[in-house]
Amino acid sequence: MANGEVQAQRFRCENCGAELAFDATSGKLKCGHCGFVREVPQDGHHQVVERDLFAGFGSAPKGLGAAVRVHRCQECGANVSFQGGVTSTKCAFCGSSKVLDQAENANAIRPESLLPFAVDKKTANAAFARWLGKLWFRPGDLKHLAKVQEVNGVYVPFWTYDARVDSQWRAERGRHYYEEEEFTTQENGQTVAKTRRVQRTEWSNAWGQRKDVYDDLLVCASKGLPDNLAEHLKTFDTKQLKPYVPAYLAGWSAEEYAVGLQDGWAKAQARIESEQQSRCGRDVGGDTHRSLQVHNDYSALTYKHVLLPVWIAAYRYQEKVYRFLVNGQTGEVVGKAPWSVFKLLLFFLFLAVVIGTLIYFASQKS
Numbered sequence: 001m002a003n004g005e006v007q008a009q010r011f012r013c014e015n016c017g018a019e020l021a022f023d024a025t026s027g028k029l030k031c032g033h034c035g036f037v038r039e040v041p042q043d044g045h046h047q048v049v050e051r052d053l054f055a056g057f058g059s060a061p062k063g064l065g066a067a068v069r070v071h072r073c074q075e076c077g078a079n080v081s082f083q084g085g086v087t088s089t090k091c092a093f094c095g096s097s098k099v100l101d102q103a104e105n106a107n108a109i110r111p112e113s114l115l116p117f118a119v120d121k122k123t124a125n126a127a128f129a130r131w132l133g134k135l136w137f138r139p140g141d142l143k144h145l146a147k148v149q150e151v152n153g154v155y156v157p158f159w160t161y162d163a164r165v166d167s168q169w170r171a172e173r174g175r176h177y178y179e180e181e182e183f184t185t186q187e188n189g190q191t192v193a194k195t196r197r198v199q200r201t202e203w204s205n206a207w208g209q210r211k212d213v214y215d216d217l218l219v220c221a222s223k224g225l226p227d228n229l230a231e232h233l234k235t236f237d238t239k240q241l242k243p244y245v246p247a248y249l250a251g252w253s254a255e256e257y258a259v260g261l262q263d264g265w266a267k268a269q270a271r272i273e274s275e276q277q278s279r280c281g282r283d284v285g286g287d288t289h290r291s292l293q294v295h296n297d298y299s300a301l302t303y304k305h306v307l308l309p310v311w312i313a314a315y316r317y318q319e320k321v322y323r324f325l326v327n328g329q330t331g332e333v334v335g336k337a338p339w340s341v342f343k344l345l346l347f348f349l350f351l352a353v354v355i356g357t358l359i360y361f362a363s364q365k366s
Contacts, residue, residue: 078224080256112304160218161264166296167211171281180195219259223255
């Protein structure tokens with residue numbers, strides 16, 4: 001066996017010999033033919049592994065450790081592995097039928113932890129229906145006419161990054177004060193002298209430092225998942241990550257990561273830099289600030305390659321297709337939906353009436 005390679009496993013029912021599948025409701029392996037249930041077998045590895053970012057992949061194990069078929073989508077480019085007896089003629093991400101069988105990439109880094117599916121397909125559909133019912137400014141018949149297409153449960157690859165950040169900042173701190181200022185204006189054809197209160201700002205130099213810790217900063221490593229939807233999945237609880245064992249993939253599909261480790265870190269670092277800029281800006285104090293400069297030093301950089309559960313689907317409304325995602329751990333829904341032009345026009349008309357009324361009463365008091 002090659003260094004780091006994991007022996008492929010299959011999971012058979014002890015009663016009838018059929019393929020077992022991981023059951024999101026019970027959290028166990030279950031036979032769809034005879035109902036036999038067994039615990040998910042563990043491999044003695046009971047810790048979620050974090051690796052040094054600078055060491056890269058190093059001796060990280062390769063392959064999924066399960067007997068899989070691999071499809072590559074010619075439309076979105078996703079590489080999806082189907083475990084056990086699962087097969088598909090369509091892409092789990094974009095629904096395209098342009099998929100090609102290919103050999104498993106034995107050199108792909110194996111995920112070392114995951115969040116098992118805890119939301120089954122029925123619950124995912126119910127969460128979607130509730131989400132539709134709560135949308136504002138959408139067509140009134142949307143929840144009745146939206147036709148959901150096939151819903152696919154996919155383990156989506158993510159990177160998590162940990163970092164300690166020491167930030168030093170310099171800025172100009174501004175404090176507001178007010179002065180009385182004279183001015184002239186025209187009233188009833190006459191030039192009238194008046195005074196008004198004017199805001200001024202006093203500037204002074206400021207500097208400081210702060211220390212922050214980032215834990216499990218998530219970066220999606222998928223090629224099939226739309227960025228504009230993936231970025232809105234917020235409720236994954238990575239404290240519940242479990243050490244990876246192939247049995248969790250039984251009956252499910254999993255995507256191979258398409259965003260590399262260093263590219264993922266570049267995205268994470270950009271988010272950290274933006275957040276530190278905001279945090280240091282709040283530390284400046286005063287009423288306002290300008291010319292903020294922040295220097296960040298990083299340490300204790302680690303990463304994990306994880307699989308997170310996502311239900312991926314689309315629905316059709318008036319001949320248009322809209323995509324949505326359901327968090328397979330929490331049931332959170334994110335997606336796209338059509339706007340109701342009529343409701344939006346009514347809302348803006350209401351705003352115009354309110355603003356016009358306020359302006360009218362304000363003019364009457366002056």
